[in-house]
Amino acid sequence: MCQETIEIETPPLLFRVEKGKGRSLPVWTKEKFFEEVREHGAKLVVCSGLIHNLSGFNHPGGDVIDNGVVGTDATLLIDRVHALDKDVRLVLRSRVVAMLDDPDALLEKEDKDLRDLSNRVKAEGLQPPFDSLREIYVQLLDPLAVAIGGFFMMFLDFTKIGVLLLTCAHLRLFWWLHDGGHHGLFADKKKTEYVLDVLGLLFFGVLTFSEYRAHEVHHGFVNCLDRDWTSLKAFDFHRATTGETKKHAEVLKGIVQLLSFVFGVNAFWFQQFINTTGTALSGTAANNIFLIGVMSVRYYLFWYLGWRGFVPVVLAFGVAGFISCLNHVHMDKFGDPSDPQRPTTFLRQQVESTQSIRSGWLWTWMSGSLDYHIEHHLFPNIPSHRLPELREPVKALLAKHNIHYNIVPVLTAIQLTLSQFFDPSRDTRSFSKKGEATLLQKVQEKFNIYRWATALFDVVTGIGLISAWNHLHETLGGHPFLFLAVAVWNLLLSLAVRDGISALVFSELTPAAKLDYYPGLKDIKNFIWSAIRFVTILYSLHCSGMMVLYPVHYSTVSLGRDYVEFYLMAILMDVTAFKFIHRWMHRYTRVFKCIHAEHHSTKNSTTAFAAFEFHVLDFFAEHGCAMFLILFMKGIFGYDVRISMASYFLHTRAAILVHSCNRHSLILLNPLLDRFIQVNVMHNLHHAKPNDHFEILPYYHAIEKYRVADNILYDELMPMPNEFAYVVVKSDADITNTKDAN
Numbered sequence: 001m002c003q004e005t006i007e008i009e010t011p012p013l014l015f016r017v018e019k020g021k022g023r024s025l026p027v028w029t030k031e032k033f034f035e036e037v038r039e040h041g042a043k044l045v046v047c048s049g050l051i052h053n054l055s056g057f058n059h060p061g062g063d064v065i066d067n068g069v070v071g072t073d074a075t076l077l078i079d080r081v082h083a084l085d086k087d088v089r090l091v092l093r094s095r096v097v098a099m100l101d102d103p104d105a106l107l108e109k110e111d112k113d114l115r116d117l118s119n120r121v122k123a124e125g126l127q128p129p130f131d132s133l134r135e136i137y138v139q140l141l142d143p144l145a146v147a148i149g150g151f152f153m154m155f156l157d158f159t160k161i162g163v164l165l166l167t168c169a170h171l172r173l174f175w176w177l178h179d180g181g182h183h184g185l186f187a188d189k190k191k192t193e194y195v196l197d198v199l200g201l202l203f204f205g206v207l208t209f210s211e212y213r214a215h216e217v218h219h220g221f222v223n224c225l226d227r228d229w230t231s232l233k234a235f236d237f238h239r240a241t242t243g244e245t246k247k248h249a250e251v252l253k254g255i256v257q258l259l260s261f262v263f264g265v266n267a268f269w270f271q272q273f274i275n276t277t278g279t280a281l282s283g284t285a286a287n288n289i290f291l292i293g294v295m296s297v298r299y300y301l302f303w304y305l306g307w308r309g310f311v312p313v314v315l316a317f318g319v320a321g322f323i324s325c326l327n328h329v330h331m332d333k334f335g336d337p338s339d340p341q342r343p344t345t346f347l348r349q350q351v352e353s354t355q356s357i358r359s360g361w362l363w364t365w366m367s368g369s370l371d372y373h374i375e376h377h378l379f380p381n382i383p384s385h386r387l388p389e390l391r392e393p394v395k396a397l398l399a400k401h402n403i404h405y406n407i408v409p410v411l412t413a414i415q416l417t418l419s420q421f422f423d424p425s426r427d428t429r430s431f432s433k434k435g436e437a438t439l440l441q442k443v444q445e446k447f448n449i450y451r452w453a454t455a456l457f458d459v460v461t462g463i464g465l466i467s468a469w470n471h472l473h474e475t476l477g478g479h480p481f482l483f484l485a486v487a488v489w490n491l492l493l494s495l496a497v498r499d500g501i502s503a504l505v506f507s508e509l510t511p512a513a514k515l516d517y518y519p520g521l522k523d524i525k526n527f528i529w530s531a532i533r534f535v536t537i538l539y540s541l542h543c544s545g546m547m548v549l550y551p552v553h554y555s556t557v558s559l560g561r562d563y564v565e566f567y568l569m570a571i572l573m574d575v576t577a578f579k580f581i582h583r584w585m586h587r588y589t590r591v592f593k594c595i596h597a598e599h600h601s602t603k604n605s606t607t608a609f610a611a612f613e614f615h616v617l618d619f620f621a622e623h624g625c626a627m628f629l630i631l632f633m634k635g636i637f638g639y640d641v642r643i644s645m646a647s648y649f650l651h652t653r654a655a656i657l658v659h660s661c662n663r664h665s666l667i668l669l670n671p672l673l674d675r676f677i678q679v680n681v682m683h684n685l686h687h688a689k690p691n692d693h694f695e696i697l698p699y700y701h702a703i704e705k706y707r708v709a710d711n712i713l714y715d716e717l718m719p720m721p722n723e724f725a726y727v728v729v730k731s732d733a734d735i736t737n738t739k740d741a742n
Helices: 030-040 075-081 086-094 109-123 133-155 159-181 189-203 209-214 216-220 251-280 285-305 307-326 346-351 361-366 373-378 384-400 410-422 439-446 449-476 480-505 521-544 556-587 589-596 608-612 616-636 645-657 671-676 679-688 704-717 732-741
Strands: 025-028 044-047 050-053 096-100
Touching: 025 030, 030 044, 030 096, 044 075, 075 109, 075 216, 086 096, 109 346, 109 384, 133 159, 159 189, 159 209, 159 307, 159 361, 159 384, 189 209, 209 216, 285 307, 307 410, 346 373, 361 480, 373 384, 410 439, 410 480, 439 449, 449 480, 449 645, 449 671, 480 521, 480 608, 480 645, 521 608, 521 616, 521 645, 556 589, 556 616, 556 645, 589 616, 608 645, 616 645, 679 704
Parallel strands: 025 096
Antiparallel strands: 044 050, 050 096
């Protein structure tokens, strides 16, 4: 039986093979297909309903065809791994021998639903247009901006901060190149290869395209020990057999394995670095001249920056390697694709040996959105910054087929990965499936580490900010405008990052809505405008003589002056701006919409970034009035009509941290005061319920029952992530209620 045309109702997302014009093909049943494979040893593979005979074809990746692909419907696998590869299309098209009577005959229901979801993803625009300026090139502004910040910090003699920023810039570029290796950027393979190799050569000193293409083996055969490097077979990792007695590896062996991994990743980079020159110069003369120029720039930067140019590359490469292992290395592994314990459907193969992470915007940024790792494995061609939009559809698909969605906090993922180094025979089942408490939850049940670790961290970062202030005063004190520009930028950025670190460390104890908030272009715009406004206003006040720039000394006079002015501003802001003006803005709808609605665009998802979203009149009405009231009072009582710039920075710091995702933030810079007057809880309740909790300082929190009531309301309005509800972790309210009961 023959047929002239082939019609498939639901073609794959990107990859499709057509049989060619004028060709007629025999139509086979599923039984006929398996008979040819079993009895005649034909290396037959189905793709898009067409049957291809791959006998005699040598795959560049090794025996992936013989062991893992022959006798299966490889449509989804080929679509993910070779999405835009024209050479693969030509090979398959030349080897079409028949077509199935039912194009979906070999697909399980799970994989059919995954294919249907792929089509919806494309139809809804989550697969962006290739070569899109916004979707591709704008993403490069991210590592570029961070790199510029790093060089500027080095210029100001903040060398360590500069190296850290350059490391982050290299890491972010690494993930952008990773998207390119997955066909997520350009429609043309040659263009992808050219861009990846030039950028890889310039910033990492190695050609990257071929390495990222080899990475596709990992996506095709997740945690198969014979071919997937992320399974780290060299370290004796193996799947624990049911009922097997655990044989704990010696601590020394675990340390050796851990160090071997850390140095091994960079040894791989050194090897590639050495081999690159010969590989790069194997092309045409014009290509060689261009690549020699690129390599010369790279080597000059290495020589000029010295260790400051070398260390960021090594650190970024090592961190990227470790991050890549967090989502797989402690999961179930298989000897090879034919392992009987390996799932049979593509959906389960990708999901059941993969783990996602949920730990806030900073980890998402550092990991290139690969904390959405299950989504990445199901849709590797989707650019990483679009992966968050796939979480809910993917969770719905897995729930439909009763497949567990494995997700843990990042510290738990790190703990599990390190445990694998020390105990290779440990139980590798999904951690979130076991219902065990995380280490942080166990500690929190016995001791409120959330509160006291936050207090310690805020004290240490406060000391760091004072040191940076004094260093800037020595360096730029004679140039007030430049000093303010750098100091304001440093303050706002450090507090935003501090909020991200809090969500990363205390993921299980951070409200779900705050944990999922990711700053976008709007937040970046607000951040920049906030910095410009602050600098402009403070410089104007400094020039008018109302604000004076002092260094901060650890003395009663210096700290006392700044603290007293800060506390006075906080009290005056509360009894005037927030008690009257703030309440008035909420009472009148027209005023609220014009001035204050912008600030309330975030409700239970409020984070430090919400502090940067305000109308300029809103800023003067709420944040600036306290400063002018102090100046007015000083004039009345005959004091010098000036305030310390450092005290106003403390005031600004408090205004940002009242929006923090961490309820224990040290707003008043005193652990005891912040313990009994929980300003952050108060203001977050106001954002969650805009018509209540108008004041900024909850004096009534000094009475325990009212403080407990607000904490209970906080937990109700801003619940913790359901995925991390392994145990009931006691909050402040629970701890207090237990004491009352006793």
